[in-house]
Amino acid sequence: MPVRLVSAILDALAALAPVDCAGCGKADRSLCVNCRLALQPAVTPRSIAGLTVFTALRYEGVVRQTVLALKENGRTDLAKPLGLALASALSRAAEPGAEFAAVPTSRAAWRRRGYDPVALLCRRAGADVARVLVHDHRTASQKTLGSADRTSNVRDSMIAKRTLEGRRFVLVDDVLTTGATFAEAARALRAAGGEVVGGAALAFTPRLFGASQTAQ
Numbered sequence: 001m002p003v004r005l006v007s008a009i010l011d012a013l014a015a016l017a018p019v020d021c022a023g024c025g026k027a028d029r030s031l032c033v034n035c036r037l038a039l040q041p042a043v044t045p046r047s048i049a050g051l052t053v054f055t056a057l058r059y060e061g062v063v064r065q066t067v068l069a070l071k072e073n074g075r076t077d078l079a080k081p082l083g084l085a086l087a088s089a090l091s092r093a094a095e096p097g098a099e100f101a102a103v104p105t106s107r108a109a110w111r112r113r114g115y116d117p118v119a120l121l122c123r124r125a126g127a128d129v130a131r132v133l134v135h136d137h138r139t140a141s142q143k144t145l146g147s148a149d150r151t152s153n154v155r156d157s158m159i160a161k162r163t164l165e166g167r168r169f170v171l172v173d174d175v176l177t178t179g180a181t182f183a184e185a186a187r188a189l190r191a192a193g194g195e196v197v198g199g200a201a202l203a204f205t206p207r208l209f210g211a212s213q214t215a216q
């Protein structure tokens with residue numbers, strides 16, 4: 001089934017069936033007013049893998065609950081409010097002549113969810129995103145690995161589907177944890193001849209990305 005159709009069906013189901021607030025569990029609200037306010041972006045430039053990456057939200061509390069509901073519980077209705085936050089980061093990161101490129105979701109994650117959260121967030125943010133990268137072999141889930149393991153686990157795990165000579169990209173991801181996945185996606189774009197001019201992400205993990213890593 002096409003991704004757009006799956007996403008439309010899930011949106012429709014969320015609208016028909018009673019749902020609880022993804023942020024705090026309050027009944028009958030997809031996202032209550034207070035939790036919606038918690039998704040107000042504070043766009044911040046960070047230095048990751050030698051690139052300036054604009055992040056919109058801190059991955060904690062309501063933001064974390066909402067992102068997890070989108071990624072792990074099929075709550076695609078949340079892509080709209082989260083996409084609005086991402087749009088702020090995308091507009092700061094945008095460069096003339098550069099396309100947005102999505103950090104790819106693994107095949108296993110795609111099969112589990114039936115949709116690609118990064119591509120969905122970009123669509124809801126009103127941005128066209130090039131899906132030029134794919135995973136080229138199975139990698140273990142990043143969730144259970146520490147920082148050093150994550151780096152070695154993702155190295156050379158992505159590949160471009162075609163040559164990217166002469167194309168410039170702003171790389172887009174949902175949540176930045178160690179930055180290892182982001183760095184690998186940048187490497188894969190460059191390996192195919194593309195130029196990476198910056199990045200944007202919906203959220204960053206403050207525990208791993210201290211204030212010291214804020215750019216400028």
Ligand SMILES: [Zn+2]
Nearest residue numbers: 021024032035
């Ligand atoms: Zn709430």
